Amino acid sequence: MSEMITAELVDLDLSAESKEAAARSLAERMAALGRVTDLDGFLADVAAREAQMPTGLDGGIGIPHCRSAHVTEPSLAFGRSAAGIDFGAPDGPADLVFLIAAPEGADSDHLTILSALARRLMDAEFTAALRAADDPAEAAALVRGGEAAEPQVPAPAAAPTDGEDPPDSVTPSAEEPQPASAEHPFRIVAVTSCPTGIAHTYMAAESLENAGRDAGVELVVETQGSAGFSRLDPSVIAAADAVIFAHDVPVRERERFAGKPTVDVGVKAGINRPAELVAEVREKAARGERTDASAGVTPVDAAGDDGDGYGTKLRKWLMSGVSYMVPFVAAGGLLIALGFAIGGYEIDQAKSVAEHFAWTETASWAALLFQTGQLAFGFLVPVLAGYIAYGMADRPGLVPGFVGGAVAVAIDAGFLGGLVAGLLAGAVVMAIQRVGIPPVLRGIMPVVVIPLISSAVVGFLMFLVVGKPIASLQSALTDWLESLSGANAVILGVILGLMMCFDLGGPLNKVAYAFAVGGLGAGATDGNLKVMAAAMGAGMVPPLAMALATTVRGKLFTRTERENGKAAWVLGASFITEGAIPFAAADPLRVIPASMAGGAVTGALSMSFGATLQAPHGGIFVVPLIGLPWLYLVAVAAGTCVTAALVVVLKGMRKEPDGATDAKTAASAPAGPVDAGTAADEAAGGQEPLAVGSVQAGKSVQPSVGR
Helix, strand or coil: CCCCCCHHHCCCCCCCCCCCHHHHHHHHHHHHHEECCHHHHHHHHHHHHHHHHHCEEEECCECCCCECCCCCEEEEEEHHHHECCCCCCCCEHHHEEEEEEECCCHHHHHHHHHHHHHHHHHHHHHHHHHHHCCCCCHHHHCCCCCCCCCCCCCCCCCCCCCCCCCCCCCCCCCCCCCCCCCCCCCCEEEEEEEECCCCCCHHHHHHHHHHHHHHHHHHEEEECCEEECCCCCCCHHHHHCCEEEEECCCCCCCHHCCCEEEEEEEEHHHCCCCCHHHHHHHEEECCCCCCCCCCCCHHHHHHHHCCCHHHHEEEEEECHHHHHHHHHHHHHHHHHHHHHHHHHHHHCCCCCCCCCCCCCCCCHHHHHHHHHHHHHCCHHHHHHHHHHHHHCHHHHHHHHHHHHHHHHHHHHCCCHHHHHHHHHHHHHHHHHHHHCCHHHHHCCHHHHHHHHHHHHHHHHHHHHHHHHHHHHHHHHHHHHHHHHHHHHHHHHHHHHHHHHHHHHCCCHHHHHHHHHHHHHHHCCHHHHHHHHHHHHHHHHHHHHHHHHHHHHHHHHHHHHHHHHHHHHHHHHHHCHHHHHHHHHCCCCCHHHHHHHHHHHHHHHHHHHHHHECCCCCHHHHHEEEEEEEEHHHHHHHHHHHHHHHHHHHHHCCCCCCHHHHHHHHHCCCCCCCCCCCHHHHHHHHHCCCCCCCCCCCCCCCCCCCCC
């Protein structure tokens, strides 16, 4: 294995003016050595990580980093900027820039080396030596100097090395616990973690350990990084007086720390103000504050970032309900559509199949499909409301959420009623959970008390306070859709198309789709069927357009994108908008506006043609269920061509197309770990980057069922 950093990976006169330019300059050095196989793909991964959280640190340090399928071996590139580069640090630009590249499957040994470097960046003597170095080889040697050493921390406050068992001399064994006494120092256990688990995790650990030593307390850190983590000994946690969580991803096995004074912050707070955190948690302990042992994080909190505002949390709560509702939409809607297709539009008047079913009659089978789908579709609003409440308050929110959703159905409040019922249920449960409860009653709270009180309150509010006004609004909305014609219908189609294509399966896309499905659930009226058709047609455009563009002008795209384009044909035809995510992540300023333009064209044409759709999903596979199918396909094709043409034109205006960049990289790469002649071919095996705004970076993109 090559050394992680060599003189060729050091630039002591980095002249970049932006963090993107700095990352590209350093990444080009990695690509020239064959350590990066697809330069643009790797930079997209770096950008996705940077968008998730800025990588600038106090002290003039920038550490852009990521794990990427386009990296062949763990590598470091170092650049020193005289003017400074803004990486989002509170104290200003960074003059020391480290680009850290880890392969997707990097082993724990290499990640441990990277974590050791991250810890050393908190050493003022180390950074001063880097600023004084006047030769690339000298700077590379300084960075390599601590690669083989484990992070140096003082006993007894040493943190176990990530991925290894803690030494007995550092962590007390279970057989020899250290009982708390008036003589022992104040004891703190901490957990640090960040999205990639390469740099911030270990830098926060180092800062906290140093602050603990300065404050005269025993502080032990559990680093939950990419190389895995060694759990703190239960006896150490039991003996601790307080807990500090400095994390940007959910703390694993958080329940181990319940019942102790806790400070819960983002990982950067652990790096930038560790002394404040130590002081804060000591104050909490002095006041006798304790976390409720029964209190856990909600599903939304577990998936989100610390410090989210109420607007962000509201969006996540709503998306939690929509994501659970979509499978019912797909199953119930398609069964209803098939029932209509086989039995005709009068199938909704058929007798119950439980009372009459003839095995040899097509009408009976059509009625079976229709009635089963109708029952499944009947769960849409209760499931939406129940899982919005679940996202807010975890399992205690399910019962009042489902009850509120059922009331919304009973009073014809529809989709809007379900949204309100879910929010009300979650808020009521969260309010009840804030009430101080004697320990003896805590066991029956989630089983009896919370479901009883919250269901009664939500039922009262939905039946007598907010339900009827919402039902009136839902009825007015349905009537308005029915009355749409001409220019008004076209405008609605444009709006739906823009929303469906803005974030390619993200929140705005799901809002538009949920609006269409909610109308379909309210009744298969002509206006609702037109809205459903426009929404699905617009959602098919982005992946189909990317597939078309990679086919007609393949040289404008990387080899990986051309391979993704082949799959995009099927994804687009199946109404999976997420098929365009890899293209948007790599080039959002060209792909997203072009997609929105094509979606608006399709939505407008679909509404102006008067095309209708009985099924909430299915793409071209439900064409028999589409009213005016040929005109509908014309609308989809027109939008696809508009988007593909715009993408080709916009990409062609660049000074250097992606394909040329790949070719230049492959041609200039010397013999090394990756042969220069095969660099471009090997890039085809790379993994597509994530879309910012659709999913949190560091997680794999999974197409939604339906959306």
